[in-house]
Amino acid sequence: MSMHHNCFVLPLLNEDSLPCSGCVAYQQSESVNGHLTTHNVHVDWLEKRFRSNPSLGQAAADMTNVGIRFFSRRYWKRRWILQELSLSNIHHWYWGQHVLDMSEFPNDWISHLVGSFWMINDGLRKAVEDPARTASERRLTAAVSDDVIGIPFIHRTLGLSSLCNSQSPGMTRFTRKRTWINLLRDFHSSECSEPIDMYYALASMAIPKICVNYSSTVATVFQQFAEAMLDNGEWVWVFYCAAKTVNNQHRERLQLPSWVPDPRSVNFHYGGNAPPPMGIQISQSDSLVCDVRCLGVLYESHEEDLNSRFHLMWDGLFWQVCSSRKALEEISEVIQPSPLQLKARRYAFYVREGDLLCSCLEKLSFEDLWIILRLVDVKTQTYQLIEVQEMSLSRSSSDTEHAQMFSKCPKIKVRIV
């Protein structure tokens, strides 16, 4: 067993014979080739045990469900407890008549415990996968429910584990940087009654620091947060999260600009990291002025059953949009497919013919996040952000050819509102 690994599988099986066979098997596999993960080794071993002894599987499922229920209690879902966990030096947990002194628990114990829940869950699943399973094995199917051990549960509990370690010296495997992106992702399912507390409840822990001002409106707080993230270079994150909340009712009520994420309806899972953009400035009260490469106008493909897929055209609208700057006027206005050939892709239903596909980067990059804009006013080059898509080009050309074609796409300045 490695120094930092505390396996909770045996206690969850209600067995205290040491050592854990999963850990032993992992250690052996590590010394041979090191390709297997401790998770997979445990799951394989548990699967075999649960197959040969279904009542053991049921007992493990019951224990696991107790643990999951504990960490699913309302208390752990409160957003304001997070800073208490993070900022306090001493943690005592009170449970009825019991008092637990957290300093006696090893670092990362919540992570290890939740990891063990996960192993048991997967072991149970695999044990019942076989269609020829017996009736008693089949009964295990509903043992650990996906609703409770889903992604929000995993993120929140791993985040809690990391917060509880904040006062321990040194980094551990599970220590996460207190960036906004990490905290918002981990604690998306943590609740608060005021919308602005989605951000403000984390403000004492997160970097970079933001101004907290309770006299601001919800829309102002959301917008100022997006601006702070843009200032911090997180343009990909901002556009990705904003595009995921394009069509929600809150947004309409608040009249948020299309580039501002609404933290209530986006799970912030995107962790992409793109090079710096050509230019994104916040201008006037609610618009962004962005230098982008216009890759083309989206058209639906009507071939066969590709109805919901799009291809790129350099059409009349494209030339109108791109020729508004004098330097580009000499480009001939021929309607043609964009030299950049997209990989066929299904878009969200609210992408329409005539929407513009743009990149914020000077050069072609596989880290890029392309933005889809809809024209609001051609004279002022004003657009709304509609959708984003990860860069996806057809394989018919080489990377060098794609890079050349990308550089031929004209640069324009757009105002996103």
Ligand SMILES: [Zn+2]
């Ligand atoms: Zn183990």
